């Protein structure tokens with residue numbers, strides 16, 4: 001790793017190892033890291049954008065934001081003071097953000113717990129148990145989003161019905177789109193790559209009458225139909241604005257919510273379809289009525305642990 005951030009190469013490596021565990025759409029891992037005099041910089045890797053599902057790069061920005069949060073938390077838990085600045089340099093638009101490292105830091109118990117969850121967090125596309133998420137756990141999730149300046153709107157029963165209808169609508173639009181299907185196919189594989197979604201990460205197929213439409217990543221499990229939880233908990237992550245800066249900050253919040261869920265023993269998967277299809281996204285925003293711009297949606301509940309997906313080696317994403 002090149003550059004000098006005033007800490008050892010081992011500390012930089014610890015941070016980047018945490019960063020790459022972040023979730024990204026179709027596991028594209030759209031990032032590059034550079035340790036320079038100003039800190040560890042995260043660059044958007046434009047060659048890894050999803051041109052069909054994410055033409056504006058909004059979801060790639062969420063992923064880079066999540067990587068920034070993982071670095072900050074891992075550094076803090078390792079005893080380093082760390083701060084994140086997003087879009088620190090107008091002259092370098094590919095530079096999504098930087099983590100500045102300075103001085104020693106006494107980690108809080110929460111930082112230690114969140115850092116411990118980085119490697120245990122996996123998207124879980126399987127059915128969850130019919131066990132309600134209690135109020136303290138719900139509070140931990142919404143507080144995690146608040147902490148990073150975003151908002152997690154946990155949908156009421158009637159809102160969930162309306163959201164689910166939009167989800168099915170968007171899922172239908174995408175599954176009828178040959179370009180979308182081809183792109184998804186490019187990022188889905190049996191398990192022989194260090195990026196993309198391996199077959200082992202797919203879940204079973206919900207019945208066609210199911211409330212929630214889940215993205216079909218294929219794999220052996222997709223051939224089996226299974227009932228999903230009867231009363232799912234769905235949260236929509238929102239931001240006050242809808243600029244690239246908001247997307248990056250939403251990424252930090254998204255990852256903190258996912259780590260807080262992991263700490264609380266909860267699993268999560270994404271329901272991004274209605275946020276990816278623009279006209280449907282506007283309807284989701286209308287449903288939320290003044291509670292912000294939707295950035296992603298999560299299904300949260302108690303499940304058996306999900307499986308890890310691969311990551312490109314640290315050497316391939318640093319320079």
Ligand SMILES: Cc1cc2nc3c(=O)[nH]c(=O)nc-3n(C[C@H](O)[C@H](O)[C@H](O)COP(=O)(O)O)c2cc1C
Nearest residue numbers: 023024025026027059122123215270271272273309
């Ligand atoms: C912005 C964003 C949108 C995503 N949308 C979906 C989705 O709609 N359906 C899904 O099953 N997974 C979705 N994912 C999850 C990714 O496929 C997953 O993060 C990636 O495969 C890496 O796996 P991991 O989360 O288990 O580490 C999304 C992830 C991100 C960051």
